[in-house]
Amino acid sequence: MAVNLLKVTGGWCEKDKDKDDELAKELDKVSILKDDVEEQKIPDTSNNSEDKEDTISKAELSLLSKISRTRLVTTKADIEVQQKNPYSPLHSVKSFEALNLKPNLLKGVYEMGFNAPSKIQETALPILLADPPQNLIAQSQSGTGKTAAFVLAMLSRINPQLNHPQVLCLSPTYELAVQTAEVATKMGVFCVDTHVRLAVRDEVLPRGTKLKEHIIIGTPGKVLDWSLKYKFFDLSKIIVFVLDEADVMIATQGHQDQSFRIRRALVEENCQIMLFSATYDDEVMEFAQAIVPNPTIIRLKREEESLDNIKQHYVLCESEDDKYNAIANIYGGITVGQAMIFCQTRRTAAWLCEKMSKDGHAVALLSGDLSVENRMKVLDRFREGKEKVLITTNVLARGIDVEQVTIVVNFDIPVADKGRADCETYLHRIGRTGRFGKRGLAINLVSKKEADSTLKQIQDHFGRTISLLDTDDYDEVEKLNS
Numbered sequence: 001m002a003v004n005l006l007k008v009t010g011g012w013c014e015k016d017k018d019k020d021d022e023l024a025k026e027l028d029k030v031s032i033l034k035d036d037v038e039e040q041k042i043p044d045t046s047n048n049s050e051d052k053e054d055t056i057s058k059a060e061l062s063l064l065s066k067i068s069r070t071r072l073v074t075t076k077a078d079i080e081v082q083q084k085n086p087y088s089p090l091h092s093v094k095s096f097e098a099l100n101l102k103p104n105l106l107k108g109v110y111e112m113g114f115n116a117p118s119k120i121q122e123t124a125l126p127i128l129l130a131d132p133p134q135n136l137i138a139q140s141q142s143g144t145g146k147t148a149a150f151v152l153a154m155l156s157r158i159n160p161q162l163n164h165p166q167v168l169c170l171s172p173t174y175e176l177a178v179q180t181a182e183v184a185t186k187m188g189v190f191c192v193d194t195h196v197r198l199a200v201r202d203e204v205l206p207r208g209t210k211l212k213e214h215i216i217i218g219t220p221g222k223v224l225d226w227s228l229k230y231k232f233f234d235l236s237k238i239i240v241f242v243l244d245e246a247d248v249m250i251a252t253q254g255h256q257d258q259s260f261r262i263r264r265a266l267v268e269e270n271c272q273i274m275l276f277s278a279t280y281d282d283e284v285m286e287f288a289q290a291i292v293p294n295p296t297i298i299r300l301k302r303e304e305e306s307l308d309n310i311k312q313h314y315v316l317c318e319s320e321d322d323k324y325n326a327i328a329n330i331y332g333g334i335t336v337g338q339a340m341i342f343c344q345t346r347r348t349a350a351w352l353c354e355k356m357s358k359d360g361h362a363v364a365l366l367s368g369d370l371s372v373e374n375r376m377k378v379l380d381r382f383r384e385g386k387e388k389v390l391i392t393t394n395v396l397a398r399g400i401d402v403e404q405v406t407i408v409v410n411f412d413i414p415v416a417d418k419g420r421a422d423c424e425t426y427l428h429r430i431g432r433t434g435r436f437g438k439r440g441l442a443i444n445l446v447s448k449k450e451a452d453s454t455l456k457q458i459q460d461h462f463g464r465t466i467s468l469l470d471t472d473d474y475d476e477v478e479k480l481n482s
């Protein structure tokens with residue numbers, strides 16, 4: 001059966017093009033087709049006015065962090081089982097062998113370079129693979145191994161002898177669905193009799209089609225059409241239903257309702273339902289509980305965000321030029337590994353980038369003006385150390401890891417509505433430095449008025465002192481090295 005994995009992974013996904021090409025040629029086993037029913041695309045935020053605060057959609061952020069992730073995010077945070085299904089076998093596994101997987105699936109897991117389950121996988125996998133099947137709501141930060149966990153469960157549940165869809169996975173966008181299908185293809189590389197079909201825009205199937213693939217991964221609108229409207233497959237025969245990125249799903253218009261309609265057509269007694277989300281606010285929880293009956297809920301507790309190893313300072317600046325001089329003085333006086341400078345608007349970010357470049361600094365600019373593909377390129381170059389300074393906006397405030405950053409400068413202090421300090425964003429921004437217990441430095445460039453209001457709110461919020469730094473005093477700046 002033909003694989004057009006390459007076609008669906010075009011554009012920004014072509015990072016793995018050659019590998020996928022080989023994989024696709026070698027294994028004539030996965031049919032991934034696309035379809036054309038209207039579907040939520042990742043919103044284009046590039047038309048925002050330059051002076052407006054730079055924002056990024058949840059879907060875009062999720063995608064960016066997913067494709068920029070090169071390895072597992074390991075965490076010391078504890079697993080918390082919030083609501084325990086009495087039938088749930090809540091032991092954790094320390095090895096993939098202990099899961100009694102089909103040998104070819106286990107081989108695929110090892111082929112991906114996974115030696116042992118991640119923290120969330122240790123607890124989630126015994127539940128996902130339990131007999132009788134258990135419903136699960138799982139939350140864990142980006143990059144901790146959720147996708148790998150549910151893809152493993154999806155591949156392990158299907159019966160390849162039955163030629164009809166048995167597993168359905170809903171993703172909020174085309175791009176995120178493609179990512180999941182890629183993981184399924186890679187992990188199932190040795191399960192040659194297992195077939196996956198991508199149900200997303202651009203592919204029209206003839207009326208009367210009866211799908212034979214075992215696993216369908218798609219977006220809600222398309223899946224709804226294929227199942228309830230055109231009857232290309234039968235939802236009552238689905239034995240595993242996965243809802244990925246529930247928080248992004250909710251933020252994507254129309255998906256909630258479509259997901260409910262799909263959910264209602266499943267036969268509850270025969271179908272294991274699993275829901276994954278990186279965040280867990282009330283809306284996600286409500287959605288989750290409406291979709292998943294009698295779930296076991298597992299959460300990976302957020303690692304205590306510690307500010308202990310980050311020294312925080314502020315510099316008084318009354319204009320953008322003052323701020324520029326402060327940065328120049330800091331650069332002159334301390335040994336900077338890599339730095340990130342956060343601006344509130346694209347306009348300021350572009351201005352600063354131009355000025356620093358003219359002065360001979362190797363700087364990169366990453367704002368919402370760039371396409372996802374170009375953001376990836378900028379991030380990759382920064383990670384490789386080709387530029388030492390990355391000037392950015394809130395687009396990069398959270399979720400994206402660059403480990404080697406030693407200094408974060410808030411060119412503009414983050415404010416939320418009505419000019420109040422945005423403490424959460426502040427924490428996320430300065431958390432880009434001091435990763436994994438390393439020492440970090442955070443410098444806030446503020447006016448006297450901001451020092452007395454916004455900065456004070458931040459200090460009060462975290463119960464920390466942010467000390468004044470005079471960047472015109474060379475000795476004082478030099479002390480930052482120690």
Ligand SMILES: Nc1ncnc2c1ncn2[C@@H]1O[C@H](COP(=O)(O)OP(=O)(O)OP(=O)(O)O)[C@@H](O)[C@H]1O
Nearest residue numbers: 066071072114116117118142143144145146147148
């Ligand atoms: N047990 C494991 N051992 C080693 N690497 C792993 C393991 N599980 C997953 N990974 C790798 O870690 C990275 C993150 O995993 P995964 O995509 O499953 O996380 P996630 O929580 O779904 O993240 P996101 O929310 O960004 O999609 C991937 O590169 C994946 O291949």
